[in-house]
């Protein structure tokens with residue numbers, strides 16, 4: 001598995017992956033292409049045999065990192081790709097002076113919450129009815 005920064009040409013494949021995962025953020029091809037070139041953003045891809053199987057998007061500013069999108073295509077889930085992407089992202093953020101990481105996740109999203117716990121994040125708060133005015137968001141975070 002190769003991890004590399006995304007380039008604008010990857011946006012259509014990343015859009016396909018997020019479309020196949022209802023619990024991910026849905027930015028679409030245009031939103032993803034814009035994020036890939038945003039100066040405060042990092043978008044990481046996991047690639048195997050030339051095919052992107054998952055990606056993670058974050059923003060880092062003033063030592064503060066926010067994970068904004070993460071998805072692994074359904075056929076490649078439970079192979080450690082999500083954990084690999086998070087670990088790599090945290091290492092890069094640390095190397096660039098990042099001190100804290102935070103994210104929001106739907107309380108019903110057990111796979112993602114379990115992944116974040118495994119990566120060392122803890123619940124730091126909750127936003128009521130954050131998703132579609134029904135589901136709460138857990139706020140999770142960690143010191144890097």
Ligand SMILES: CC(C)(COP(=O)(O)OP(=O)(O)OC[C@H]1O[C@@H](n2cnc3c(N)ncnc32)[C@H](O)[C@@H]1OP(=O)(O)O)[C@@H](O)C(=O)NCCC(=O)NCCS
Pocket residue numbers: 021022023024025069070071072073076077078079080081082083084104105106109110111112114115116118
């Ligand atoms: C969440 C997601 C990125 C996990 O990716 P993944 O590559 O399957 O995760 P990994 O294989 O690296 O799993 C790492 C850990 O996460 C947890 N996990 C992953 N999938 C899980 C599942 N279906 N049920 C319970 N725990 C799960 C486990 O703790 C796992 O460790 P283990 O394999 O040692 O038990 C993937 O399920 C996904 O794309 N989901 C839809 C999009 C989404 O929810 N994004 C996050 C929005 S906040």
